[in-house]
Amino acid sequence: MLLDVVIAACAAFAALGVMLICFKALRAKPPRWLGPAVAAVAVVAVTATLRYQWAGRMEAMLPKEMVVVERLATRSPFEPWSYVKPVVTTLVLADKGTARTNSAHADLVLINVLIVRRADDTLVTRHLVDCAGRREAVFPADAPFTSDGLPEDLVWAADTPPELITTACTVRPSAGIGSSSRDESHMHKIKAVI
Incomplete structure (x- = not known):
């Protein structure tokens, strides 16, 4: 569970980093609401993916x-x-x-x-x-x-x-x-x- 939280946090920071790089390349300033929205979408997407993958990961580890x-x-x-x-x-x-x-x-x-x-x-x-x-x-x-x-x-x-x-x-x-x-x-x- 702790690992899932760490992965979700890393995904949020990675998504924010990509967003900032894109805006910097465009020489534009992102709206203030976009950062939290991008981070939230990244956390939800990664969390959902991890939940769907849990059973498969467990089965792969079974003796x-x-x-x-x-x-x-x-x-x-x-x-x-x-x-x-x-x-x-x-x-x-x-x-x-x-x-x-x-x-x-x-x-x-x-x-x-x-x-x-x-x-x-x-x-x-x-x-x-x-x-x-x-x-x-x-x-x-x-x-x-x-x-x-x-x-x-x-x-x-x-x-x-x-x-x-x-x-x-x-x-x-x-x-x-x-x-x-x-x-x-x-x-x-x-x-x-x-």
């Missing part, structure tokens, strides 16, 4: 284990151009490296989902993906378990991003492969569900 499963765009009256082309401000990522399965529930995959927001903290949640049912649910941290080792009261999402299902169900790793000690203890805790 190969991270897959973008959804891009959430917004419109705002403070950015009228966003009604023509919405600005992507949130990326939903699936971390293939965290995918876990268990032979007792072969159609289920446990996978970390990250919600990356522009100028905000990243949220990490665990999701249970049902490959046979083409659905997913947020995996509750301290949920009680049923007799078959699955969490009780799972709330299956009605609008699961298809790419999340595809990513989770394509990985299908063996149980415990590549898991950290923290993941292993969590897996043990959930009765080897996934």
